[in-house]
Amino acid sequence: MRDVSIAGVGSTSFGKLPDSGIVELATDACREALADSGIPRERVQALYLGNFIGERLADQGALAPIVARRLGLDGIPATKVEAACASGGIALRHGYLTVTAGIHDVVLVAGVEKMTDIPTGDVTAALATAGDEGLEMRTGLTFPGAFAMVMQAHMARYGTSREQIAAVSVKNHDNGAANPKAQFRKPTTIEEVVNSRFVAEPLRLFDCPPISDGAAAAVVCTADIARRYAAPSVRILASGQGSGPVALSGMDELTSFPATVRAAAEAYGQAGIDPGEVDVAEVHDCFTIAELVAIEDLGLVARGEGGRAVEAGETAVGGRLPVNPSGGLIAKGHPVGASGVGQVCELVLQLRGEAANQVDGARIGLAHSLGGCGAAATVHILAHD
Amino acid sequence: MTSPPRLTVYRCRRDGQLVMVRGDACPTCSRSDLEPHEVSGEGFIVVWTTIHIPPTRYANEAPYTVVLVELEDGLRVMGRLLGDAGRGLGSQVRLDHVDPERGPVFEAVDSFTA
Ligand SMILES: [Zn+2]
Numbered sequence: 176m177r178d179v180s181i182a183g184v185g186s187t188s189f190g191k192l193p194d195s196g197i198v199e200l201a202t203d204a205c206r207e208a209l210a211d212s213g214i215p216r217e218r219v220q221a222l223y224l225g226n227f228i229g230e231r232l233a234d235q236g237a238l239a240p241i242v243a244r245r246l247g248l249d250g251i252p253a254t255k256v257e258a259a260c261a262s263g264g265i266a267l268r269h270g271y272l273t274v275t276a277g278i279h280d281v282v283l284v285a286g287v288e289k290m291t292d293i294p295t296g297d298v299t300a301a302l303a304t305a306g307d308e309g310l311e312m313r314t315g316l317t318f319p320g321a322f323a324m325v326m327q328a329h330m331a332r333y334g335t336s337r338e339q340i341a342a343v344s345v346k347n348h349d350n351g352a353a354n355p356k357a358q359f360r361k362p363t364t365i366e367e368v369v370n371s372r373f374v375a376e377p378l379r380l381f382d383c384p385p386i387s388d389g390a391a392a393a394v395v396c397t398a399d400i401a402r403r404y405a406a407p408s409v410r411i412l413a414s415g416q417g418s419g420p421v422a423l424s425g426m427d428e429l430t431s432f433p434a435t436v437r438a439a440a441e442a443y444g445q446a447g448i449d450p451g452e453v454d455v456a457e458v459h460d461c462f463t464i465a466e467l468v469a470i471e472d473l474g475l476v477a478r479g480e481g482g483r484a485v486e487a488g489e490t491a492v493g494g495r496l497p498v499n500p501s502g503g504l505i506a507k508g509h510p511v512g513a514s515g516v517g518q519v520c521e522l523v524l525q526l527r528g529e530a531a532n533q534v535d536g537a538r539i540g541l542a543h544s545l546g547g548c549g550a551a552a553t554v555h556i557l558a559h560d
Numbered sequence: 561m562t563s564p565p566r567l568t569v570y571r572c573r574r575d576g577q578l579v580m581v582r583g584d585a586c587p588t589c590s591r592s593d594l595e596p597h598e599v600s601g602e603g604f605i606v607v608w609t610t611i612h613i614p615p616t617r618y619a620n621e622a623p624y625t626v627v628l629v630e631l632e633d634g635l636r637v638m639g640r641l642l643g644d645a646g647r648g649l650g651s652q653v654r655l656d657h658v659d660p661e662r663g664p665v666f667e668a669v670d671s672f673t674a
Binding site: 294295296297299300303309310311313314315316317319320321323324325327328331372373374375376377378422423424425429 | 580581606607608609610611612613614615616617618619621623624626628635636637638639640649661662663664
């Protein structure tokens, strides 16, 4: 197993980007990442591209070879990775695996989604394909609905309050306000969150991420190559992945996703660290409650303590463990196939000391991406090289 | 009075475990040696949600309530709730019918008139 680094990152803004199609979004992010890395384009040996619903919403399959050819990388193996909203994170994992295994030396990883200017009901239906259609989604359950159920279970089991859950949205909007790539650039308040309109009771609009366009990319390569080209590079210390029940009716506990627990255990083991050593985390806050479940499943806070920790400011920038300083999916935006790579871009900037909401002295970062309502998860641990 | 509707699921021939879908691995023995099996449609709401932003196919039905029900046999089933009056954690429900598109549809059990 070889040491693997991220030599460069690139990202479009997340938001409504009417002037770019899905292919242009991806190529923009890839070109930025290549330029950031300093590695010549000709050295790229493979492309892994995360995308979830491009076939449904942008009428485009075969996305990876199209993007490779537009980048002038015609002929290289180009593979689309789909794992619902974890598509981008798991694309990164494939890049990592091929480099650490010695199959490739330089791999381009990207994620992309194009979701705006489509009727909300169609976006809702497309996202719902990450659930179990035959058992559950045919009832009319939606993704916000599934997480509304998780929210109820967490409140009932741990006494988590509506205001504690809303505090996730407030924190992430505060962070997004300072991130130039974020879709939402203004703060919100607990009152605004708990009075926003229902999407799926008891979940409200400000508990949800926006519908977004966007792409993000990273150049993954051996640590040796990264040191040669990239002034500051960031090591990938670990990559974990797990899967879990797709249907809520198959979950032992509605307040924990075994896919995350498994991915985290693998990643902490590989990195040889415990959760207390993480300096900054970007976790999958596809809804406010999802951030609480994530930080508990990742062992960053004790079980059932997520709400209290967020309310106490422990996860704010400047707190004990800053979570989603980028604004997270809720404020930065959630172009679903891109989000997992977007998190890694943000962490690389944190570890290089160049982030918008810079965490002082950050040396170890954790990225967590979740697909479906716990169907798939991946955890990456990065370190300042 | 007609007998209350029951739900057809699958039962492991080896150890009696219930699963929802033909072809599922049994959670106990991991095999898939299953036979159809009818269970009571009575149970309680584990969690519920009322959908205000629906997928396109149910655009004209919102708001509607979806419930995760734990049946008497312990099996958990996702379904619709008729209306939203009986929604509540732990509330008793029973199967009203199985809609060919929407799946199981439950109704609240009014304990005062039962
Ligand atoms: Zn069995």
